[in-house]
Amino acid sequence: MSNFSKGELSMNAQSTRPQEETHHLLKLKYQSVLGGAKNFLKNRTKTKNRSSCSSIRVNWLITCEAECPHCGLRFRGGNHNTEHIHPISLGGTNNNDNRIQLCKNCNNARNSVMQALLGHPPFSKIFPQEWDAVERYLLWSEITIDEGLSSGARFPEVHELFLEARFAGESPVSGPKKAFGRLSTWGVGEEPNYIGNTAALRSAHTKTTTGTISSFLRRKARLFFDRLFDYESPTNTGQTTSSPLREEVVTGQSAVDESKVLPKVTQGEQKSNQELSETEVSILRQKWNDHALNCLAQNDGSFFVGDFWQLVSDERIARGLSWRSFERALGVTHKAAMPSKVRQILEQIGLNFIFEKTENGYLIVEASEEE
Ligand SMILES: [Zn+2]
Structure with missing residues (x-):
């Protein structure tokens, strides 16, 4: 785990004390969920069908360009599916109130958290001895939907597992802007209603005069900054503070030979006005997609984040582009940490994966389907 996320987690733990009281209130709020799960596990009830x-x-x-409520990834093609918030395997129902659309990778990460905490179903075999863990998972599962992902930090040990599996230990850079809540809270024809949507876009959706003016101003600001970046002096584009090389050192990835790559980075900055065409970007994505699928199909079905980033880095060097313009063309957040950038690229190519923390850095592994 990186230093950044460690610090962040301990900060969350501090700011959420006293935990006991919070947990007590949450148990009251979700007593029907907990009671249902307890009865289900005690009586070994047959699981409900899921749909x-x-x-x-x-x-x-898709029409609304809706995004994942957890990570903000835009839903396209088959990159999303339906999450049962109170899992069916713990007695959850198939009602709209218990269902929400998430991106597949967030759904898979939630599932991996449950596996890490509780093992594999049937969970009646761990009842009642592991009830505390079941309860923590269920409460975490409910509040991250009802109050936004960051509220999960109230259950630090559960939340950390999710952040590891989904974001390689980082918190997401930005949340959703156009997400929808539980299926019971919205109907076809209605605007994105998720409580965790960032306020700016919610007001842009409101067709009031202020909404129109503020979106106009935002558009103006975007154009201004776009121009600023385009005309920025090439010597100013070198970002030493967020250099991927530095991040690799921080996260313990040792795949990059710095002596080989460092001089190239500075040379590349001089050509920062060059752009990658959309065709080149598609070719690169196809190439990385083939590589990722190959890696997952071979050996133990995984690959290191650092090794993948090396491929990306090589392509940038070959084109003599600055990190800023290269990442911009790829649609990757320049200021994000290296594993987040890898995540963004893999999401763009539609890979179904989660992160797995190891002593040698984070691995990308193929996600298993929901149980
Ligand atoms: Zn997501």
Whole structure:
């Protein structure tokens, strides 16, 4: 785990004390969920059938350019599916109130958290001895949906597992702007209603005069900054503070030979006005997609984040581009940490994966389907 996320987690733990009281209140708030799970595990009840969000609703989500409530990834093609917030394997129902559309990778990461805490179903075999863990997982699962992902820090040990599996230990750089809440809270034809949507875009969606003016001003500001970056002096584009090389050192990735790459980085900055064409970007994504699928199909079905970033780095050097313009063309957040950049690239190519923390850095592993 990187220093950054360690610090952040301990900060969260501090700011959420006293934990006991918070947990007590949450147990009251979600007593029907907890009671249902307890009865289900005690009586070894048969699990309910699960089903996905209807295709009419899915079409509406796509029309709205809806995003994942956890990570803000825009739903496209098959990159999203239906999460049962109170898992079916713990007695959850298939009702709209218990379902929400998430991106597949967030859904898989939630599932991996449950596996890490509780093992594999049937969970009646761990009842009642592991009830505390079941309870913590269920409360974490509910509040991260009802109050936004960051509220999960109230259960630090659960939340850390999620941040590791989904974001390689980092908190997401930005949250959703156009996400929808539980299926019971919205209908086809309605605007994105998720409580965790950032306020700026919610007001842009409101068709009031102020909304129109503020979105106009935002557009103006965007254009201004776009111009600023384009005309920025090439010597100013070198970002030593967020250099991917530095991040690799911090996160313990040793794949890059610095002596080989460092001089190239500075040379590359001089050509920062060059751009990658959309065609080149698609070719690169295809190439990385093939590579990732190959890695997952071979050996132990995984690859290191640092090794993948080396491939990206090589392509940039070959083109003599600055990190800023290269990452901008790829649609990757320049200021993000290296594993986050890898995540963004893998999400763009539609890979189904989670991170796995190891002594030698983070691995990308193929995600297993929901149990
Ligand atoms: Zn997501």
